[in-house]
Amino acid sequence: MPLSESALIERYFRTCGAQRPDVLAGIGDDAALLAVAPDAELVAATDTLVAGVHFPAGSPPASIGHRSLAVNLSDLAAMGARPAWALLALTLPDADEGWLAEFAAGFSALARAHEVALVGGDTTRGPLCVTVQLLGHVPRGEALRRCGARAGDVLFVSGTPGDAAAGLALEQGRLHASAAALAYLRERFLRPTPRIALGQRLRRHASACIDVSDGLLGDAGKLADASRAGVEISFGAVPVSETLLRTLGEERARELALTGGDDYELCFAVHAENLPALLAELPPHSWGYSRIGALRSAPGAVVVRDGTVMEFSHSGYQHFP
Amino acid sequence: MPLSESALIERYFRTCGAQRPDVLAGIGDDAALLAVAPDAELVAATDTLVAGVHFPAGSPPASIGHRSLAVNLSDLAAMGARPAWALLALTLPDADEGWLAEFAAGFSALARAHEVALVGGDTTRGPLCVTVQLLGHVPRGEALRRCGARAGDVLFVSGTPGDAAAGLALEQGRLHASAAALAYLRERFLRPTPRIALGQRLRRHASACIDVSDGLLGDAGKLADASRAGVEISFGAVPVSETLLRTLGEERARELALTGGDDYELCFAVHAENLPALLAELPPHSWGYSRIGALRSAPGAVVVRDGTVMEFSHSGYQHFP
Numbered sequence: 001m002p003l004s005e006s007a008l009i010e011r012y013f014r015t016c017g018a019q020r021p022d023v024l025a026g027i028g029d030d031a032a033l034l035a036v037a038p039d040a041e042l043v044a045a046t047d048t049l050v051a052g053v054h055f056p057a058g059s060p061p062a063s064i065g066h067r068s069l070a071v072n073l074s075d076l077a078a079m080g081a082r083p084a085w086a087l088l089a090l091t092l093p094d095a096d097e098g099w100l101a102e103f104a105a106g107f108s109a110l111a112r113a114h115e116v117a118l119v120g121g122d123t124t125r126g127p128l129c130v131t132v133q134l135l136g137h138v139p140r141g142e143a144l145r146r147c148g149a150r151a152g153d154v155l156f157v158s159g160t161p162g163d164a165a166a167g168l169a170l171e172q173g174r175l176h177a178s179a180a181a182l183a184y185l186r187e188r189f190l191r192p193t194p195r196i197a198l199g200q201r202l203r204r205h206a207s208a209c210i211d212v213s214d215g216l217l218g219d220a221g222k223l224a225d226a227s228r229a230g231v232e233i234s235f236g237a238v239p240v241s242e243t244l245l246r247t248l249g250e251e252r253a254r255e256l257a258l259t260g261g262d263d264y265e266l267c268f269a270v271h272a273e274n275l276p277a278l279l280a281e282l283p284p285h286s287w288g289y290s291r292i293g294a295l296r297s298a299p300g301a302v303v304v305r306d307g308t309v310m311e312f313s314h315s316g317y318q319h320f321p
Numbered sequence: 322m323p324l325s326e327s328a329l330i331e332r333y334f335r336t337c338g339a340q341r342p343d344v345l346a347g348i349g350d351d352a353a354l355l356a357v358a359p360d361a362e363l364v365a366a367t368d369t370l371v372a373g374v375h376f377p378a379g380s381p382p383a384s385i386g387h388r389s390l391a392v393n394l395s396d397l398a399a400m401g402a403r404p405a406w407a408l409l410a411l412t413l414p415d416a417d418e419g420w421l422a423e424f425a426a427g428f429s430a431l432a433r434a435h436e437v438a439l440v441g442g443d444t445t446r447g448p449l450c451v452t453v454q455l456l457g458h459v460p461r462g463e464a465l466r467r468c469g470a471r472a473g474d475v476l477f478v479s480g481t482p483g484d485a486a487a488g489l490a491l492e493q494g495r496l497h498a499s500a501a502a503l504a505y506l507r508e509r510f511l512r513p514t515p516r517i518a519l520g521q522r523l524r525r526h527a528s529a530c531i532d533v534s535d536g537l538l539g540d541a542g543k544l545a546d547a548s549r550a551g552v553e554i555s556f557g558a559v560p561v562s563e564t565l566l567r568t569l570g571e572e573r574a575r576e577l578a579l580t581g582g583d584d585y586e587l588c589f590a591v592h593a594e595n596l597p598a599l600l601a602e603l604p605p606h607s608w609g610y611s612r613i614g615a616l617r618s619a620p621g622a623v624v625v626r627d628g629t630v631m632e633f634s635h636s637g638y639q640h641f642p
Contacts, residue, residue: 024362025466028547030399030532031366031455033464036357041345044440045352046408046454050447078351087367089410089452119365126371126450131410131443133367133454134352143354145346211351226349 017111032119040137045075051128063190065106072134077199078211088121146226149208149269163188165260192264221301233293338432353440361458366396372449384511386427393455398520399532409442467547470529470590484509486581513585542622554614556626
């Protein structure tokens with residue numbers, strides 16, 4: 001007998017994610033009822049993953065569950081927020097129990113790792129599409145924004161961008177790599193690591209922050225635009241993984257790191273006078289971030305190599321057109 | 322030149338809905354930043370509308386915008402909450418500007434009517450699908466739940482259920498009606514009226530409340546289940562509109578009112594001792610609600626006519642199976 005909507009929710013989502021005492025009413029009523037921490041501001045984000053657009057339709061269900069939450073966690077990380085509660089809107093062509101069990105397991109593992117409770121949602125029939133809304137807290141007045149940087153600030157990025165874009169290209173058969181490289185890069189696409197702990201620590205140091213989802217160059221440009229400044233990135237300073245270097249060579253690896261998308265790393269600016277404290281309290285080699293350039297007064301985002309501005313055909317993923 | 326994602330957001334959604342002073346950062350950062358009212362609990366709901374499932378693919382775009390918010394407002398109404406902020410996840414096959422302008426106008430008009438600010442979202446390419454997340458407030462400890470009713474409570478429903486289901490059947494050519502009836506019923510499907518004011522007033526009176534989205538009989542059963550009770554509805558007491566009566570005849574009209582779905586009315590229970598205050602403070606003819614039955618100790622939801630329990634082939638809309 002096929003699974004009813006309420007049985008599906010009961011079986012796979014009722015106990016998904018963390019249990020939190022601030023959930024006054026979770027799944028099972030018309031809406032969730034939540035106790036917001038005093039002296040905190042609420043932070044809210046939503047992101048959608050569409051099958052065939054954001055992930056290949058045949059991706060492992062656990063990775064879709066993981067990614068649907070990870071992309072939202074990354075948005076909260078960029079605000080310096082602590083995540084708390086998620087709502088899940090899941091549109092499915094059919095109620096495949098094996099698929100649902102794996103999807104829920106992938107979602108739940110990441111949710112528990114970040115103490116996120118699944119407090120509500122909606123399950124509907126249609127083309128596979130997952131929208132997660134994530135709510136969290138930030139101490140009053142302390143949120144990281146895109147708009148606080150100024151000319152002279154130093155620009156950083158976490159992790160090794162480009163890996164996820166290479167992983168997607170491998171998934172889609174547009175790229176070939178050694179078996180070891182394939183496993184690593186594929187994993188970077190399928191299971192991005194939201195930089196929640198780094199985002200929270202950066203509240204004390206960064207002047208502005210953005211999550212890198214559409215490509216480092218384009219997203220750094222958005223941070224600069226919001227701050228009414230420009231940004232200059234040094235091509236040779238863009239961090240790339242050993243695996244990406246071996247797979248693509250240095251030139252193509254750094255290009256992909258600048259334009260690839262799906263990284264879910266943090267790009268952040270720091271006032272020059274705050275650099276010593278940042279480097280002392282969050283050592284780059286421990287926290288996994290790299291200095292890649294600086295904010296400048298001239299608008300726009302440019303990449304410089306050997307004193308020359310480079311041209312890129314595009315600077316990030318665009319849904320429209 | 323086709324519209325970019327950021328231009329699309331800027332043009333149609335930046336100023337959509339109400340302006341609110343408690344929005345510290347709205348559209349344009351990684352996440353929205355919101356000031357929660359002190360002494361309030363946060364209420365959060367999400368609902369998805371899928372083209373071809375929840376509405377015919379060719380529905381007027383303004384009605385899709387309206388409905389996508391209305392179905393979530395209805396969830397908050399059922400909690401007795403005051404809505405505040407919405408996030409919109411919009412998946413579109415293409416960036417048709419005429420469609421977007423009408424969709425945004427329909428969404429914005431209803432949002433402004435209920436002082437809801439659009440504070441964030443995501444626009445993606447894919448099969449048409451709209452997910453709204455709605456956040457609001459309820460005074461601490463005062464939320465209406467599904468679970469507070471007990472045997473002996475009187476059961477009510479607002480409005481005239483069944484109209485929307487008839488409107489959908491007309492849209493789909495499964496039903497025929499006079500031109501005047503068609504216009505009225507179609508409008509009840511395309512532009513449901515969330516009962517926000519009634520929900521807030523019911524906090525003082527109702528023991529339990531649910532929004533009627535999947536069919537009155539099934540949803541009344543969910544309220545009873547959550548309250549560990551049963552419910553008995555009197556067939557002759559189910560309110561139906563004159564238009565539905567004329568279109569379907571009494572028998573089919575009341576059946577559709579019990580099983581149809583898409584009503585977005587409130588079904589609520591009131592302890593017998595609280596009836597005089599309810600009827601005095603919220604006169605049924607002014608507030609548009611009707612007494613339809615009572616909670617009982619035996620579990621399940623039944624409809625009674627002339628002392629006999631009626632059989633229904635189904636009691637509400639099921640996405641799976």
